[in-house]
Amino acid sequence: MPDRSDHRGPAIEMTGVTKRFGATEALRGLDLTVPAGTVCGLLGPNGAGKTTAVRVLATLVAPDRGTARVAGHDVARECEAVRRAIGLAGQHAAVDEGITGRDNLRLFGRLHHLGGRRARARADELLERFGLADAGDRLVRTYSGGMRRRLDLIASLVTSPPVLFLDEPTTGLDPRSRQEIWDTVKESADDGTTVLLTTQYLEEADRLADDIVVVDHGAAIATGPPARLKAQIGSRVSVTLADAAQLGHAAVVLSRLSGGDAQVDVAERLVTVVTPPGAEVLLPSLVRELDAQGVVAQDVAVRAPSLDDVFLALTATRTADLRSAA
Incomplete structure (x- = not known):
């Protein structure tokens, strides 16, 4: 052996x-x-x-x-x-x-x-x-x-x-x-x-x-x-709405405040975005802005990123870089 x-x-x-x-x-x-x-x-x-x-x-x-x-x-x-x-x-x-x-x-x-x-x-x-x-x-x-x-x-x-x-x-x-x-x-x-x-x-x-x-x-x-890779990606902010018709408005608000690309799930009435670390500070501004726009949120949450978030973020960036270099 x-x-x-x-x-x-x-x-x-x-x-x-x-x-x-x-x-x-x-x-x-x-x-x-x-x-x-x-x-x-x-x-x-x-x-x-x-x-x-x-x-x-x-x-x-x-x-x-x-x-x-x-x-x-x-x-x-x-x-x-x-x-x-x-x-x-x-x-x-x-x-x-x-x-x-x-x-x-x-x-x-x-x-x-x-x-x-x-x-x-x-x-x-x-x-x-x-x-x-x-x-x-x-x-x-x-x-x-x-x-x-x-x-x-x-x-x-x-x-x-x-x-x-x-x-x-x-x-x-x-x-x-x-x-x-x-x-x-x-x-x-x-x-x-x-x-x-x-x-x-x-x-x-x-x-x-x-x-x-x-x-x-x-x-x-x-x-x-794994913990360090996830920390580099940031956090995931999600907003669940009462009315799916307001998803577009919520996506605009979330993108503007976070600087990220908000993703919309119509079936779940959910808008999410991956933000830099420290996303918790966004929550008060996000709640106020949604209220000012008349968007009714059933739930607003921040969770730590998963390896899925890391994987998707890194491979998407790599693909974009290769396409721009081609």
Whole structure:
């Protein structure tokens, strides 16, 4: 099994990594640093380059330019050392449905040269620890989707890798199964495993990640802890009206006072805007102005931004910048 003490620097490093597939530039000088023992959430829209980044780090594709290191090993020159240091669980479970869960884990252990006795012991340990012991001797084809995904994830832990790559591990799962995967990831991180998690579920990143890297059009456009990224965006001010016919008036008032672009939801009779930090000071002026305009507000509220707000604000800005540069 890999020695977690071998490398004392960042567990994952990418510097200026570029990768092109034909006319498509999947990565455009991507920079990424993940300290050892942390969980990093890699966020981005479809086609942003998240999966390509994981494939480069896992030595599945070679970068065209730039450098990448995992557990201190260069992904281009030390492929075998990188592969010994990582576990990988993709978007689709890679376990064999025709054998039992226990036999799947034993097979993974044997493929990684653990030897028969150690592979059996490790399979039993993982099934017990991650709540699949009762199902361990059932054929995997009888498992639910969430159970298969969880088995796939713990199969990637058979060798106790210091670095674990999870590429959208909860896509398509129901809330209960997603929570089970989250619990498994948390336990792995608590053991000191460095986790790079790609996801489109912003709540997932918020719950699991120590740091987040937002990727768009193949480049990192924001990096930091979830709380700091949300603080940079500001707050969300919302006004719920009694009469949907007054939404236009309320949007004008809210935009003028906040300096932001107010969004209207006719069905909910709701006007919202994302404002800079300190939006609370707007509320008295907003209430007075709405009253002066004869707009009847049922509710006026300020809430902290979510990662959804961060994601939408950052990717919208990036898209606008790329269009203006074209």
